[in-house]
Structure formats: C-alpha cells, structure tokens
Amino acid sequence: MSPRNDKKMDYLKIVHLSKEPFSNSPDPEFFFQSSQHVACLQKLELSLRLRRGLNVVIGDIGTGKTTLCRQIIRRFAKQDETETHLILDPKFSNQSEFLNTIAEMFGLEKAEKDSDEWQIKERIKNYLFQKGVDDEKKIILIIDEGQKIPVFCIEILREFLNYETNEYKLLQIVIFAQREFEQTLKEHANFADRMNVCLFLGPLNFRESRLMIKFRLDKASMGNRTSVKFSYPALWAIYKAAGGYPRKIINLCHQIILTLIIQNRFRVNWALVRSCVKRVSGEQSRKWHWAVATVLTCLVAAVLILSPFGEQLGIRFAWKTEDSQSVLSSSLAGNLVHENEKDLIKEEPSDLEVATAQIDINPLAKESVDNGVHKEVVEDALPNESIKSNNYPEMLGQIRARYGETVLEMVYKIYGTPDYNMRKKILSSVVRINQHIKNLDGIYINEVINFPAMPIMITPLPIKGCWVLVDKKDELESAYQFMRIYPDSKGPLRMVPYWNSRDGLQFAIIIKAFFADEESAEISLKKLPSIISSGAKIITNWDDDTVFFSNVPIN
Numbered sequence: 001m002s003p004r005n006d007k008k009m010d011y012l013k014i015v016h017l018s019k020e021p022f023s024n025s026p027d028p029e030f031f032f033q034s035s036q037h038v039a040c041l042q043k044l045e046l047s048l049r050l051r052r053g054l055n056v057v058i059g060d061i062g063t064g065k066t067t068l069c070r071q072i073i074r075r076f077a078k079q080d081e082t083e084t085h086l087i088l089d090p091k092f093s094n095q096s097e098f099l100n101t102i103a104e105m106f107g108l109e110k111a112e113k114d115s116d117e118w119q120i121k122e123r124i125k126n127y128l129f130q131k132g133v134d135d136e137k138k139i140i141l142i143i144d145e146g147q148k149i150p151v152f153c154i155e156i157l158r159e160f161l162n163y164e165t166n167e168y169k170l171l172q173i174v175i176f177a178q179r180e181f182e183q184t185l186k187e188h189a190n191f192a193d194r195m196n197v198c199l200f201l202g203p204l205n206f207r208e209s210r211l212m213i214k215f216r217l218d219k220a221s222m223g224n225r226t227s228v229k230f231s232y233p234a235l236w237a238i239y240k241a242a243g244g245y246p247r248k249i250i251n252l253c254h255q256i257i258l259t260l261i262i263q264n265r266f267r268v269n270w271a272l273v274r275s276c277v278k279r280v281s282g283e284q285s286r287k288w289h290w291a292v293a294t295v296l297t298c299l300v301a302a303v304l305i306l307s308p309f310g311e312q313l314g315i316r317f318a319w320k321t322e323d324s325q326s327v328l329s330s331s332l333a334g335n336l337v338h339e340n341e342k343d344l345i346k347e348e349p350s351d352l353e354v355a356t357a358q359i360d361i362n363p364l365a366k367e368s369v370d371n372g373v374h375k376e377v378v379e380d381a382l383p384n385e386s387i388k389s390n391n392y393p394e395m396l397g398q399i400r401a402r403y404g405e406t407v408l409e410m411v412y413k414i415y416g417t418p419d420y421n422m423r424k425k426i427l428s429s430v431v432r433i434n435q436h437i438k439n440l441d442g443i444y445i446n447e448v449i450n451f452p453a454m455p456i457m458i459t460p461l462p463i464k465g466c467w468v469l470v471d472k473k474d475e476l477e478s479a480y481q482f483m484r485i486y487p488d489s490k491g492p493l494r495m496v497p498y499w500n501s502r503d504g505l506q507f508a509i510i511i512k513a514f515f516a517d518e519e520s521a522e523i524s525l526k527k528l529p530s531i532i533s534s535g536a537k538i539i540t541n542w543d544d545d546t547v548f549f550s551n552v553p554i555n
Contacts, residue, residue, distance in 0.1 A: 141171060399477055468539075
C-alpha cells in the first residue's frame with residue numbers, strides 16, 4: 001500500500017472505517033443489490049447466456065449503469081467459454097475508426113492502409129463464426145455511454161447482429177445509455193426491433209437509499225458494524241437532496257464522512273446533512289426549500305408513529321389492578337428534548353420504520369391562516385356537519401417542553417388514539433402551526449408547542465355506562481402538568497379535552513376505561529392511589545352539545 005493510501009486509511013480509522021465507503025469509483029465490492037438492479041442484472045445475464053443478441057439498458061445520470069456494466073464483466077470474466085470486450089467511449093469520427101477498434105479488440109491483425117471497410121467487416125465476421133461456432137464461445141461487446149454512439153455505428157452494429165446461426169446470434173451486444181438514446185432507437189426502427197430486452201433504471205426509493213448507505217458503511221467498517229450512525233431525519237434529508245440517485249447519494253455521503261472525520265464525530269443529524277448539501281451543490285440553500293423539507297420530515301416521522309404500524313414500533317408498559325386485566329399504553333418515540341445540540345441524535349431506524357416511511361402522507365394543501373390556525377384543516381376533520389356550528393375555540397393551548405419530553409408523546413397524550421385518517425389530519429395541523437421548530441432532530445427545553453382544537457367525537461355517548469373523573473383543569477398546561485406528575489405507572493389515566501356551552505373549554509382527567517355500571521367504576525376507583533382518588537367522582541353523562549378533542553373510552 002502506498003504512503004498516500006496509508007495516510008488516507010489513518011483518517012478513516014478515526015470513524016472506525018477500514019476503507020472508503022462512498023468512493024465514486026464503480027467498485028464491484030460495493031455493488032448494492034437493489035430490486036431493480038438485481039432484476040436488470042438477471043435479465044441481462046439470461047439474455048447473454050441464451051445468445052439473444054442486442055440488449056439495451058437506459059437510465060438517467062447516476063442511476064448505476066456503469067456499476068451494472070462492471071458487474072456483467074465480473075460475472076463472465078472467469079468463464080473460459082466467454083470473451084468480454086468493453087468500449088467506454090463510443091464517440092468515433094468515422095466508420096473505419098470504429099471497425100478498426102472492434103478488430104483490434106478481437107485480437108485481429110491491424111488492417112493494411114489500403115483495406116476498405118468491407119474487408120474489415122469480413123474479417124470480423126469470420127472471427128465471430130470461428131469463435132461462436134467452431135470454438136463454441138460467447139463473444140460479448142459492452143458499450144458504455146451509448147447515447148454517444150454515432151448513426152453510422154448504429155448501422156454497423158445492426159449488420160453485426162445479422163451474423164447468426166439457426167439457433168443464436170454470434171455477437172452479444174449490451175448498450176448502457178442515458179435517456180437520449182431512446183430517440184436514437186425511435187429513429188432507427190430496424191435496429192430497435194432487434195432488441196431482446198430494453199431495461200430502464202430509475203432512482204432508488206427511500207428504503208433502498210437508506211439500505212444502500214447502511215450496506216456501504218458495513219462493507220467499509222473495521223468490525224462487524226460501523227460506529228457511524230445516521231439519524232432518521234438525516235437519512236430522509238439525504239434522500240430528498242439526492243432524489244434517490246445513487247451517485248448523488250454517494251457524493252453527499254462522502255462529504256458527510258469527511259465532516260465527521262474533521263469534527264471527530266460519529267453521529268449524523270439533519271443539520272449536518274444540510275450543511276453538506278450546501279457544499280456539494282455550491283449554492284446557498286433557499287430558506288423556503290428547507291422549511292418545506294422540515295415539514296415533510298416531521299410528517300413522515302409522525303406517520304411512522306400514528307399509523308397502524310406505530311403500535312408495533314412502540315414500547316409497551318403494563319399497569320395492573322386486582323380486578324382487571326393489564327392495561328397497555330404505547331410509549332411514542334419522537335423528537336427528544338435535549339439540553340445541548342450535541343445530543344440531538346435519533347438512533348438508526350429499523351427496517352420497519354424505513355418501509356413505513358414510504359406511505360403517501362398527502363399533507364393538506366390549504367394555505368389560509370387565521371391567528372396561526374388553519375381553519376380549513378380543522379373543518380375538514382369534523383365528523384359531521386353539526387359540530388361546525390359550535391363556538392369551540394380554535395386552540396387548545398400551549399405546552400412548554402421539558403427535558404426528555406417528545407412532541408409526538410404530547411400529541412398522543414392530548415388527542416389519544418383516533419382512527420388513522422384523523423391522526424394524519426391532527427399531525428398535519430400540529431406541524432403547520434409549529435413551524436418555529438427548526439431542528440428536526442430535537443426540540444429544546446422551554447420551547448413552546450401549540451396544539452389546535454381538532455374535534456374527534458361529539459355526544460351522544462352510550463346511554464348506559466359511566467366514567468371516573470379524577471380531576472378537571474381549565475388550561476392545557478395545567479392538565480398536562482397533572483399527567484406529568486401522575487404517569488401511567490400510577491394508574492391508566494387519559495386527558496380528555498372537551499368543550500360545551502356551559503363549561504367552555506375544559507380538560508378532564510379520567511380513568512382510561514368505560515364502565516358498564518357505577519359499581520364496577522367504584523371498585524376501580526378504590527384501587528387508585530389515594531393521592532389520585534381523593535377528589536375523583538363518577539360521571540354518567542356529558543352535556544348534549546359537548547365536543548370532544550380526544551377519543552373517550554366507550555367500550
């Protein structure tokens with residue numbers, strides 16, 4: 001190893017890497033087997049082994065065409081019955097230059113100066129028949145940057161495809177090209193109709209982008225796993241900045257690794273990705289662009305938690321009473337509150353999180369705002385027309401964050417667990433009225449979070465049955481403080497924000513259960529710690545015009 005490589009290795013060891021994970025060279029060892037690349041590789045290999053003739057792979061810049069090209073060469077390199085030849089740049093000035101290049105690649109003697117093109121073609125044809133028929137070998141010609149192929153070369157390649165037996169083509173051609181080559185195929189139908197397969201490569205989706213980053217880090221790590229960790233918002237920011245194009249992802253991640261080495265860090269957060277994007281693009285990032293990215297990232301994280309998959313991701317705690325089964329409550333993961341920015345890191349998401357992140361969030365697009373609250377969003381969430389006439393407030397209130405709390409945990413404790421569509425609407429509204437939260441990897445102590453009034457249920461509730469009211473507060477902050485002091489470990493409690501014309505906006509703290517009769521409610525009430533149950537009472541009905549902003553237990 002050269003001294004220069006030794007020095008590079010010393011730098012990589014700082015972040016516990018044995019080699020460069022995001023090199024822009026098409027190293028076959030770092031070939032990530034995405035679904036589309038594997039499918040493309042399999043179809044090409046099958047076509048080549050069956051000697052079907054012409055194969056074309058088309059894709060945008062940076063989608064992995066050259067890497068795929070190297071994989072084909074690698075797969076056939078050690079097979080004695082196969083000869084593989086590669087043209088990296090097919091931009092030839094004339095037919096003679098192209099034919100002489102092919103002849104030299106096949107190992108034919110250099111043509112004499114007075115040899116015409118027909119003679120060179122005959123020598124190539126004889127060579128193909130000798131190798132393909134007599135020696136039973138497969139001759140593969142791979143052309144990269146196929147969009148540069150001149151028209152006269154297309155005609156020569158078409159003639160080569162006419163060299164065949166009754167069973168197979170004598171020359172197998174694979175062309176890797178950008179999308180401009182599609183026009184060439186349209187203009188030369190007699191060439192295009194000889195294609196056995198025409199495959200298209202596109203950008204990776206979010207899940208595969210994330211897995212490619214992990215795959216490359218694992219390949220380059222010094223041990224079983226790398227110490228470099230990307231937070232979930234960081235991965236999403238990389239995907240949005242690179243558009244899913246492998247080359248752009250690799251270039252951006254290379255800058256990120258360099259930054260980690262310089263700063264002696266191991267964790268990559270959203271802010272670090274943003275700064276690296278500026279350096280890679282060489283442009284000043286527009287504030288509105290990153291504001292949109294911020295909102296989208298919040299929505300993706302929110303869907304992960306509040307979607308039907310959210311319960312699978314949560315950690316469950318059991319609280320038992322003597323007269324009932326265990327009551328389970330989900331602990332929602334979210335944007336943690338930290339004391340300093342160095343701690344603003346979320347651990348690497350699981351495969352389930354990445355897969356779930358591809359759900360189409362379809363955020364609400366309405367833009368009119370009144371006092372920071374989107375009235376249209378609220379009205380869209382109403383379960384029926386009767387609620388719209390009520391004069392409930394537009395805001396439930398504010399909560400000032402404390403150390404260790406999360407935005408999504410607040411949302412869960414305030415709004416409960418409504419149906420999936422309602423969860424999305426609630427999260428859309430919460431995110432849109434809290435655009436002052438800039439750092440997606442965390443919120444800070446004392447940061448104020450606003451919560452809109454989003455009607456979920458209205459009376460009438462079941463005629464028979466009752467609830468246990470532990471306490472009632474006039475303000476959201478006071479009610480949430482009660483929940484802080486008495487978490488689920490001291491009893492399964494639920495905050496129920498509601499409004500009616502008699503009481504106005506109130507925040508009821510109830511036992512998280514619906515009781516068929518007062519006797520069973522009384523039994524459960526007695527099981528609560530005395531400090532909670534001292535002021536509790538049983539309620540059997542709510543005012544007829546009550547609007548609930550959280551789902552009330554009814555079964």
